[in-house]
Amino acid sequence: MEVRVNHAKVNPDAYQTMRKLEDFISKSGLDRTLYELIKIRASQLNGCAFCLNMHIKELRSMGEKPQRIDLISVWREAPVYTEKEKAALELTEAVTLISERGVPDDLYRRVREHFDESAYVTLIMAMNTINAWNHLAISTGMFPVADA
Template sequence: MEIRLDYMKVRPESLQTLLKLEGYVQKSGLEHKLWELIKIRASQINGCAFCIDMHTKDAVAAGETEQRLYLLNAWREAPFYTESERAALALTEAVTRISDAGVPKELYEQVRKHFDEKQFVDLIMAINGINCWNRMAISTGMIPGEYQPAAKK
């Protein structure tokens, strides 16, 4: 496998734009382990091997358990996720597949039981961010396997 093109070299501004969004979410106060679950779940739906590889490694470095990572694509049937994580994961799926059914009122209300208005916006920004990263990685042919987390978070 070969990368199609290195978008970071071709248009460094594109990377800076994505990093700005990443910085916003990082400063939002969204719990780091939840953010990694969101990134992994959206990446699973989108089929982004590069991002799945990266974010499972980051999640482990942040203290996430292998069991929860292994079962993430079947989170509805696994008892290892909190109600707020379940709400965020359901929102992740709905926003990632927005053209299927939008974000139904019932889901919005479920998420709002666990997250206030600002946190809801932050969740949407986090979900949109990873969806953008997925699309860049898939479109440019980024190859999984080489990423190593910087440090335990």
């Protein structure tokens, strides 16, 4: 496999714009573990092997239990996530697949039980950011390097 284009090298302004989104989220107060769960679930849905590999490694390095990482794709059936995390994961699916049914009112209400309006917008920005990274990585041909 070959990378099609090194996006950071050929268009550093675009890369820096993406970094600014990450900076916004990191300063927002969004729980870092929750953000990694969001990144992993969106990357699964988008089929982004590069991002999926990166964020699984990141969550492992943060000391997350392997079971919580392994079961993200079936979070509804796994009793290892909090109600707050489940609400965020469901919203991640809705935002990532927004053309299928949007964000239904009942989902919005469930998410708002755990997040105020400002945090809700931050969640949406976090989801938009990982979806943009996924699209960038897939479109430019990024792929995970095999571990030695």
